Amino acid sequence: xxxxxxxxxxxxxxxxxxxxxxxxxxxxxxxxxxxxxxxxxxxxxxxxxxxxxxxxxxxxxxxxxxxxxxxxxxxxxxxxxxxxxxxxxxxxxxxxxxxxxxxxxxxxxxxxxxxxxxxxxxxxxxxxxxxxxxxxxxxxxxxxxxxxxxxxxxxxxxxxxxxxxxxxxxxxxxxxxxxxxxxxxxxxxxxxxxxxxxxxxxxxxxxxxxxxxxxxxxxxxxxxxxxxxxxxxxxxxxxxxx
Numbered sequence: 001x002x003x004x005x006x007x008x009x010x011x012x013x014x015x016x017x018x019x020x021x022x023x024x025x026x027x028x029x030x031x032x033x034x035x036x037x038x039x040x041x042x043x044x045x046x047x048x049x050x051x052x053x054x055x056x057x058x059x060x061x062x063x064x065x066x067x068x069x070x071x072x073x074x075x076x077x078x079x080x081x082x083x084x085x086x087x088x089x090x091x092x093x094x095x096x097x098x099x100x101x102x103x104x105x106x107x108x109x110x111x112x113x114x115x116x117x118x119x120x121x122x123x124x125x126x127x128x129x130x131x132x133x134x135x136x137x138x139x140x141x142x143x144x145x146x147x148x149x150x151x152x153x154x155x156x157x158x159x160x161x162x163x164x165x166x167x168x169x170x171x172x173x174x175x176x177x178x179x180x181x182x183x184x185x186x187x188x189x190x191x192x193x194x195x196x197x198x199x200x201x202x203x204x205x206x207x208x209x210x211x212x213x214x215x216x217x218x219x220x221x222x223x224x225x226x227x228x229x230x231x232x233x234x235x236x237x238x239x240x241x242x
Contacts, residue, residue, distance in 0.1 A: 004174040007182040008037070015166070015178045015228050020139055020239040029116075030144030032239060034136025037180055038126035043136035045144035048115040061111035061158075063141065065098035065118040067091055067133060073125045094130045095120070097203065101134045101163050101194045102141055104202045110158035116144055127181040131165035131192055135232050138163050139239045146240070162197035164232035168221040170213060175220040177228045189213045193225035197233050 004012055016037030024033035030045035051062050068091065071077045081087050098120060118140060120133035145157040169176060169190035171183045184190055191206035206218065 004172060008180055012174055012176045013224055013227055015231060018235055020136060020235050022139055022143060022239045029147045030140040032136040032139035034132045036128055036132045038124060039128055039132050040124040041129060041132045041136055042121045042123055043133060043140040044119045045140040046117045047144055048117055051113050051115050060108040061113060062115045063099060063102045063106050065095045067095040067098060067120045069122040069125060073122045097130060098134055098137055101202050102137060105159055105161040105163045105196060107158040107160050112154060116141060127179050127184040128167045131167050134165035134194060139236055142240045162233055163202060164229045164236060165194040166225050166228040167192050168224045175224055177224045191221050195229045
């Protein structure tokens with residue numbers, strides 16, 4: 001691959017500096033502050049002993065998520081969506097994505113008829129907020145389940161696997177890993193990959209911003225994503241103490 005100069009100075013296959021800080025919120029059953037460079041997302045997991053109406057008497061639990069960006073998480077202030085009276089389509093899409101990603105590795109029957117609500121609040125945004133949210137939320141969810149086990153509420157942690165997410169894209173014609181805003185705002189294509197520790201694909205969101213990309217370019221992006229996620233999985237294990 002020919003040399004490329006990224007705005008951050010990173011190599012094409014380098015993550016930003018990633019830190020997953022567990023127990024970042026005092027009162028939540030599980031929490032993690034996910035830092036991907038200058039993107040910081042606080043992820044909390046709250047246990048609710050009630051399930052949504054469609055799951056009552058089913059013997060199954062539920063994992064759902066909410067997502068939001070604080071007013072000064074970006075260069076200029078944006079109004080809170082609560083003040084506008086409705087969530088944007090982007091917000092609804094992202095929180096559904098987070099919920100789907102976590103449910104993909106959760107045994108809903110084993111968690112019993114209770115719900116875990118994940119809250120992802122973007123404190124600071126510099127690209128990749130949804131992938132940081134998913135990666136941090138897995139840690140928060142695991143810690144919440146661990147507390148339920150410790151309290152004797154459930155017998156074991158009802159997770160069937162591990163999930164993390166990362167962005168990749170075509171920047172100046174080159175495939176790069178973990179786009180920051182300077183790259184994301186000018187890239188030719190960008191993609192979000194949600195992958196499991198077992199190599200499974202939960203979801204891929206890929207969009208060409210200019211010319212369509214090729215099969216070969218997509219394969220290269222997927223390879224970069226697997227490289228990045230493998231590192232995130234290690235950091236997640238360290239954060240949950242395992």
